[in-house]
Amino acid sequence: MAEVRPDEVSAILRKQLSGFESEADIYDVGTVLQVGDGIARVYGLSQVMMSELVEFPNDVFGMVLNLDEDSVGCVLFGESRLIKEGDTVKRTKRVASMPVGKEMLGRVITPLGVPIDGKGSITTDKFLPIERKALGVIQRAPVKEPLQTGIVAIDSMIPIGRGQRELIIGDRQTGKTAVAIDAIINQKHTHTEEAKALGINPVFCIYVAVGQKGSTVAQVVAKLEENGAMDYTTVISATATDPAPLQFIAPYSGATLGEYYRDNGKHALVVYDDLSKQAVAYRELSLLLRRPPGREAYPGDVFYLHSRLLERASKLSDDLGGGSLTALPIIETQQGDVSAYIPTNVISITDGQIYLESSLFNAGVRPAINVGISVSRVGGNAQIKAMKKVAGSLKLDLAQYRALEAFAKFGSDLDTHTQKTLAKGARLVELLKQGQYVPVQVEKQVVAIYLGTNGYLDNIDIADVKRYEKEVLEFIEMKYNQVFDAIKKEKQLSDASIELIKKAADEFAVVFK
Amino acid sequence: MSNYKVSIRYSSSLLENAINKKLLEVVTTDVELILQVFNSSKQLVSVMNSPVIKSQLKISIINEIFKNKINDETLNFLKFVVKKGRENFLVDILNKYLDLKDEHLGIINVEVRTAFAFDEDQSKTIKEKLGQKLNKQIRVNYSIDDTIIGGFIAKIGDTVYNASIKHQLELLKKKFLEGGINLN
Numbered sequence: 152m153a154e155v156r157p158d159e160v161s162a163i164l165r166k167q168l169s170g171f172e173s174e175a176d177i178y179d180v181g182t183v184l185q186v187g188d189g190i191a192r193v194y195g196l197s198q199v200m201m202s203e204l205v206e207f208p209n210d211v212f213g214m215v216l217n218l219d220e221d222s223v224g225c226v227l228f229g230e231s232r233l234i235k236e237g238d239t240v241k242r243t244k245r246v247a248s249m250p251v252g253k254e255m256l257g258r259v260i261t262p263l264g265v266p267i268d269g270k271g272s273i274t275t276d277k278f279l280p281i282e283r284k285a286l287g288v289i290q291r292a293p294v295k296e297p298l299q300t301g302i303v304a305i306d307s308m309i310p311i312g313r314g315q316r317e318l319i320i321g322d323r324q325t326g327k328t329a330v331a332i333d334a335i336i337n338q339k340h341t342h343t344e345e346a347k348a349l350g351i352n353p354v355f356c357i358y359v360a361v362g363q364k365g366s367t368v369a370q371v372v373a374k375l376e377e378n379g380a381m382d383y384t385t386v387i388s389a390t391a392t393d394p395a396p397l398q399f400i401a402p403y404s405g406a407t408l409g410e411y412y413r414d415n416g417k418h419a420l421v422v423y424d425d426l427s428k429q430a431v432a433y434r435e436l437s438l439l440l441r442r443p444p445g446r447e448a449y450p451g452d453v454f455y456l457h458s459r460l461l462e463r464a465s466k467l468s469d470d471l472g473g474g475s476l477t478a479l480p481i482i483e484t485q486q487g488d489v490s491a492y493i494p495t496n497v498i499s500i501t502d503g504q505i506y507l508e509s510s511l512f513n514a515g516v517r518p519a520i521n522v523g524i525s526v527s528r529v530g531g532n533a534q535i536k537a538m539k540k541v542a543g544s545l546k547l548d549l550a551q552y553r554a555l556e557a558f559a560k561f562g563s564d565l566d567t568h569t570q571k572t573l574a575k576g577a578r579l580v581e582l583l584k585q586g587q588y589v590p591v592q593v594e595k596q597v598v599a600i601y602l603g604t605n606g607y608l609d610n611i612d613i614a615d616v617k618r619y620e621k622e623v624l625e626f627i628e629m630k631y632n633q634v635f636d637a638i639k640k641e642k643q644l645s646d647a648s649i650e651l652i653k654k655a656a657d658e659f660a661v662v663f664k
Numbered sequence: 665m666s667n668y669k670v671s672i673r674y675s676s677s678l679l680e681n682a683i684n685k686k687l688l689e690v691v692t693t694d695v696e697l698i699l700q701v702f703n704s705s706k707q708l709v710s711v712m713n714s715p716v717i718k719s720q721l722k723i724s725i726i727n728e729i730f731k732n733k734i735n736d737e738t739l740n741f742l743k744f745v746v747k748k749g750r751e752n753f754l755v756d757i758l759n760k761y762l763d764l765k766d767e768h769l770g771i772i773n774v775e776v777r778t779a780f781a782f783d784e785d786q787s788k789t790i791k792e793k794l795g796q797k798l799n800k801q802i803r804v805n806y807s808i809d810d811t812i813i814g815g816f817i818a819k820i821g822d823t824v825y826n827a828s829i830k831h832q833l834e835l836l837k838k839k840f841l842e843g844g845i846n847l848n
Contacts, residue, residue, distance in 0.1 A: 175825055175826060175827035176824075176825075176826045176827075176831060176835070177823065177824070177825050177826070178823070178824055178826070179822045179823050179824070180819075180822055180823075180824050181822060195822045196822060197821065197822045198822065220668060220669070221668035221669075
């Protein structure tokens with residue numbers, strides 16, 4: 152048996168420890184005056200910076216949010232009961248920041264970048280501050296590339312461009328998260344070789360969960376994993392059990408991670424789910440820090456809270472690499488009240504909104520998007536030509552349908568023209584229905600909408616519309632795949648393609664039953 | 665107004681007055697005496713803090729205790745503070761005065777904690793070194809704290825120079841936990 156002598160062991164230990172330098176350590180300190188409710192007031196720390204991280208005992212960290220004349224107000228990122236009055240607080244000399252890098256892909260992390268998925272530690276070589284100033288005008292470029300969500304109603308009528316901020320707003324249980332998750336899942340296509348060949352850049356995704364149930368976050372992660380979307384996605388989680396300061400900074404860390412991709416010439420999509428809960432967390436902090444309450448007891452700077460976050464979404468100019476950061480903030484309304492404080496604020500900040508309505512949801516229209524009042528202010532420029540061509544008539548047909556919808560109950564008493572409009576509208580609404588986690592590629596969307604707006608659905612039973620759509624698309628894929636290829640490559644709907652679609656639809660009409 | 669603002673306002677006026685009338689040293693010894701008296705007599709503090717006792721009575725109490733023991737300037741200042749109804753901040757004001765006076769004279773207070781009492785040579789060395797480093801006149805207050813095991817901790821304002829064995833051990837522990845030193 153091999154023998155290990157004790158003096159050898161101590162020699163090795165000594166050798167390993169020799170790297171440890173014993174030097175006098177210089178740091179700045181303060182004393183806790185008062186602690187409670189996740190807030191600590193600290194005396195001292197005279198050189199401390201705004202939003203600097205400070206270290207409390209028991210490995211609790213805090214962030215400086217108030218610099219008063221005789222004390223410093225800190226929010227705590229850990230349990231406040233671990234801290235006592237009179238404890239020593241140390242400066243860290245760095246503002247609240249998080250590690251960024253590709254290593255974050257596929258991970259679930261806290262807003263400070265600590266992994267919570269049990270897959271081991273993350274080592275990155277870069278740290279970026281969580282609060283960063285948004286870019287100026289010179290560095291930006293207009294939004295011009297599409298960000299396909301794979302949801303027909305959105306990609307056709309409320310198109311989103313890369314670098315845009317599109318609000319998803321609606322009551323609880325209307326499928327807001329589902330829209331965002333579908334958009335993330337649809338980015339899988341952008342990571343394929345095929346997309347690369349077509350010149351579509353990959354989109355990296357970040358899902359920020361604020362104030363949600365832990366189980367909900369776990370479900371989302373599981374769904375993303377199931378659909379192979381975690382490979383290019385990072386989930387930042389500040390659940391309802393986390394302290395309010397973490398919930399408050401979570402969206403900013405999401406933006407920081409997204410900016411890392413953007414600044415490296417890549418594209419990123421960040422979903423803030425949801426900002427109403429973040430505003431509530433911020434209200435809690437502000438009131439505890441004794442800042443005066445305003446409307447709905449939110450502090451005066453709650454607009455700035457969201458505007459500075461959403462301003463960070465941007466499309467960079469080509470000089471800076473042409474990267475982009477697209478933001479999909481989510482806001483939950485109460486009983487459809489969009490004129491409450493937070494919804495109006497965020498509506499005014501974003502470049503458009505997608506309204507989800509519970510009445511539509513209950514009527515079986517899913518995704519429950521009210522296309523009448525949903526808008527996208529900049530996405531139109533980002534749409535591919537083929538989609539632009541077919542979406543115009545889709546919008547018109549649906550608008551006419553909505554105008555006449557109230558008369559639908561008169562049935563056969565109406566003149567034939569009205570009846571026709573109603574029948575077509577009902578079929579188009581049916582066409583826009585879509586299951587969850589089944590994003591549709593843009594070329595298929597174009598063909599389906601073309602068929603819908605050009606009367607090919609008029610003779611199909613409403614109940615059969617979805618089946619017809621599925622089967623006709625399969626039929627075209629098998630027999631006339633060049634149509635899809637042409638739309639993908641040329642990005643427009645040529646006359647030749649139209650002829651082929653017509654031909655295919657006529658052929659299919661014979662066999663469809 | 666917070667008591668911080670009140671005390672700094674009164675104490676700075678006391679300091680300015682003392683400097684103008686060239687009574688800085690006299691006033692300082694007076695202030696030290698007054699603080700000593702307040703520290704030794706709890707009853708006096710409660711009398712001063714009591715809102716029930718009329719300010720006239722408080723003034724005559726102060727008069728009786730301090731007359732002929734302190735300079736008239738200081739006595740008048742005490743009476744003025746009471747007259748203005750700020751006597752409950754009196755101790756704060758006087759402490760702040762001492763801080764401001766040190767700041768005015770360019771003296772920095774340094775607290776040095778050691779595991780064992782420093783001998784004269786060591787005290788001299790540390791005073792010299794710190795004085796050189798800060799380039800200011802310093803006053804060192806020593807205290808003994810055997811939990812730091814060895815070395816010393818010097819605290820200047822909010823900045824800490826930590827050269828204690830305890831801190832070194834904590835750093836070493838942290839490094840082990842982070843895996844900065846590994847034993848493979």
